[in-house]
Amino acid sequence: MPVIIISSDSYQTGREIAGSAAKALGYDTIGREILGKAADKYKLPEAKLTKALHETPSFLGMSSKLWKQYLAYVQEACLSELLRDNVVCQGLAAHLYVLGVPHVLRVRILSDVEKPVNQLVSQRGISPDKASKLLEREKQASRRWSLEAFRLDETDPSQYDLVIGLSQIDPEEAVKIIKETVGYARFRAMTYSIQCMEDLALASKVRAMLLERFPGARVSANRGTLVIETLALKREKGKKAKAIKEMAGKIPGVEYVEVHVINDFLRQAAESFR
Amino acid sequence: MPERLSVLLLDDEPIVGKRLKPALAKLGCDVEIFENPGQALQRIAGKDFDIVVTDIRMDEIDGLQVLEEVLKKSPRTKVIMITGYAMMSVAREAMEKGAFDFISKPFSPDDLRSVIAKAAQSLGYSMDV
Numbered sequence: 001m002p003v004i005i006i007s008s009d010s011y012q013t014g015r016e017i018a019g020s021a022a023k024a025l026g027y028d029t030i031g032r033e034i035l036g037k038a039a040d041k042y043k044l045p046e047a048k049l050t051k052a053l054h055e056t057p058s059f060l061g062m063s064s065k066l067w068k069q070y071l072a073y074v075q076e077a078c079l080s081e082l083l084r085d086n087v088v089c090q091g092l093a094a095h096l097y098v099l100g101v102p103h104v105l106r107v108r109i110l111s112d113v114e115k116p117v118n119q120l121v122s123q124r125g126i127s128p129d130k131a132s133k134l135l136e137r138e139k140q141a142s143r144r145w146s147l148e149a150f151r152l153d154e155t156d157p158s159q160y161d162l163v164i165g166l167s168q169i170d171p172e173e174a175v176k177i178i179k180e181t182v183g184y185a186r187f188r189a190m191t192y193s194i195q196c197m198e199d200l201a202l203a204s205k206v207r208a209m210l211l212e213r214f215p216g217a218r219v220s221a222n223r224g225t226l227v228i229e230t231l232a233l234k235r236e237k238g239k240k241a242k243a244i245k246e247m248a249g250k251i252p253g254v255e256y257v258e259v260h261v262i263n264d265f266l267r268q269a270a271e272s273f274r
Numbered sequence: 275m276p277e278r279l280s281v282l283l284l285d286d287e288p289i290v291g292k293r294l295k296p297a298l299a300k301l302g303c304d305v306e307i308f309e310n311p312g313q314a315l316q317r318i319a320g321k322d323f324d325i326v327v328t329d330i331r332m333d334e335i336d337g338l339q340v341l342e343e344v345l346k347k348s349p350r351t352k353v354i355m356i357t358g359y360a361m362m363s364v365a366r367e368a369m370e371k372g373a374f375d376f377i378s379k380p381f382s383p384d385d386l387r388s389v390i391a392k393a394a395q396s397l398g399y400s401m402d403v
Contacts, residue, residue, distance in 0.1 A: 102365040190377075191385070
């Protein structure tokens with residue numbers, strides 16, 4: 001049965017639509033409440049995972065290495081939940097990493113332009129013009145975040161199966177449209193699509209485990225066979241490949257591990273200048 | 275309803291039929307193997323199979339055309355698509371056109387057996403894999 005992923009230019013709007021769609025369809029919702037469990041698993045404060053979903057790395061803020069690690073933890077937690085069917089997922093950036101899975105309906109909700117402006121005006125006592133500018137800045141920041149985190153522009157409509165603008169469509173109508181669309185046979189789960197989701201979940205599990213020791217490791221999975229790419233100096237190649245194979249091989253579901261070690265030219269150049 | 279499940283398997287690579295026929299026969303299916311889509315369609319015109327398993331990418335007639343022809347002739351037939359070139363768009367198109375399931379190659383005979391068993395169950399047969 002299908003999975004629905006909802007993305008929106010407003011977290012609150014996306015959350016409301018996701019909740020209503022789940023209720024109308026009798027599905028479960030998956031959202032930021034899973035971050036607590038993920039934080040416990042990886043022994044870090046939940047706030048850091050939430051922060052990673054909003055901010056990009058900066059000199060005084062989160063380092064790039066930690067940011068990528070935290071996002072990998074969110075991804076792993078989300079994908080393991082998405083192995084269940086009949087769920088509506090929102091708020092975990094899943095639209096940027098659950099790609100190519102036929103039974104996933106990807107929906108973008110564009111919030112009513114006036115509603116968030118009015119909310120900001122009444123909440124903060126600022127002018128409508130200032131509120132509009134503030135919201136536009138937030139939207140641009142969110143777009144930059146998606147590009148930096150997953151190299152995808154989340155505002156690009158071609159990323160979605162369905163885009164609904166709430167300026168002209170009521171939220172109730174939007175839910176009806178989502179309900180009708182997800183009923184199309186093309187979004188029904190099939191052996192291939194379930195396999196795609198299992199592959200993504202396994203790859204994310206392995207990557208989340210490897211990133212602390214092997215930052216930048218890239219993992220893909222196909223029916224228990226993993227292909228892992230990592231950077232290393234020539235002299236470290238054998239050692240790193242062996243360590244990765246050992247670590248990845250311990251994860252349930254992994255049957256075979258192939259490691260491609262790519263020469264780290266930057267580090268090599270840096271070392272040769274020492 | 276006949277006791278044995280009738281299955282037509284169409285793949286232009288002979289090795290596929292050769293490997294899968296014994297696996298399906300073990301399930302108690304009557305299996306007919308075809309490598310040529312035209313000949314398979316001729317056979318389908320003369321007989322309503324319970325299950326048709328078809329490759330997608332073939333010369334002249336592709337699996338999606340076979341799917342449409344089968345369902346036009348016999349809407350109760352369960353059509354299972356198999357392909358080595360699985361992509362989201364093709365998978366969705368096949369499901370929208372009425373495929374029962376979609377499997378990417380390579381798969382093991384056990385994988386196909388469990389899908390066949392599901393299709394059989396939906397037709398009212400009981401089948402242990």
